[in-house]
Every structure is written in structure tokens, then in C-alpha cells.
Amino acid sequence: DAGVIQSPRHEVTEMGQEVTLRCKPISGHNSLFWYRQTMMRGLELLIYFNNNVPIDDSGMPEDRFSAKMPNASFSTLKIQPSEPRDSAVYFCASSGGQNQPQHFGDGTRLSIL
């Protein structure tokens, strides 16, 4: 059974460019989470969806960040315009219920030059 799938695995782009990260959750999971991991701040929740609806986006750092979940099998996290301080590893995770563990993808390593 496929786990959470993220693409791309690595992204290097110049400051000011638009970046789109993609995630396919585990089939049947109704919750999806976007995290950012840095050495300084550790793992931080950016936003999560329940049944495709955004529930809590208080972790989204700025208006430059947006996330969508058009259907149960796909989500995107977009940064426009990107800045060097956005460089981090971005993880997507999904869960089958509130008291179920979250399953993580392998992440997208983003570098903004």
C-alpha cells in the first residue's frame, strides 16, 4: 500500500519565483497536514484539512503561503513570491482519524536562492 507521496523531492529556485509543492495522501485518510521543518524551529504545523476543508491555518506564516485540497486525493502548498527564509523541508502527512497516528511523506527539500 502506497504511503503519502510528495513531489518534488527537491526544489531549488530563485527568490521571487512561485513554488508549488504537491501531496497525495493515503487513500481513505480524511485528514491532511502540511508541516515545515527547520533546524532552528523544528517541526511546525502550517495548516491541516479535514474532509478537504481547511480547519486550522494559524501556522501559515504569511499571505505568501496558500494551500488547497481540491479533492480527497490531492493537496498543494504554494509560496508566491518565494524568499530565502522559506528554505526548509516541507512535509505532508495524513491520518485516518483523530486518535490515529499521522503518516508522513518523505518531504520536499526547498532551497530559495
Added chain:
Amino acid sequence: KQEVTQIPAALSVPEGENLVLNCSFTDSAIYNLQWFRQDPGKGLTSLLLIQSSQREQTSGRLNASLDKSSGRSTLYIAASQPGDSATYLCAVQRGAGSYQLTFGKGTKLSVIP
């Protein structure tokens, strides 16, 4: 605001040794506590989930305990192996109705052959 602390940040032990990783949290009103493992360049893998009403969970050589009143959890690894080398993170789920996890920064474990 919930804060999760893991001490030490890094730990090195010889193969075969039993060891304990520590996690503390500031707000005892949690729904569950989860332990994850992260290998370099990979996402997080769920190891154990302890519900707030439970005291411990076991999986193979791993045993996690939870003391909500004191805001502490431990992860016990028996007969450590080089393959156990990874970063171990604990996370607490805020409460019923919220899926948000607050993570510690992890303990990097090295098991020396």
C-alpha cells in the same frame, strides 16, 4: 501555549544497551502523545501512540510510558541495535476536536556497533 522538550538533544550508546529517551510537555491537557522516528532525508515514522487515558504502550523492543499529571513521557528501547540510530521525536495532540500536534525537537540517537 504547549511546549514540548526533549533532553538530551543527542545520545550515543554501545550496541546492546538499554536506553531511555525523555519528553516533557507544559500543558497536561492532552488528547494523546505520539513517538516518531526520523531517518536522515526521510519523513517521520510513527512508533507508538498513547492515549491520554493510558499509561503505556509497547511494540517489540519499544515501550512508551505517559504520566500526564507530571507532563512526562519516556521511550524505552531494549537491547539497542545500530539500526535504531535515528532521531526520535515526541509530539502531543492538543485535545479532542483538534488534530494539531506539537513536536519536540528530537533526540538524535547513535548506537555504536
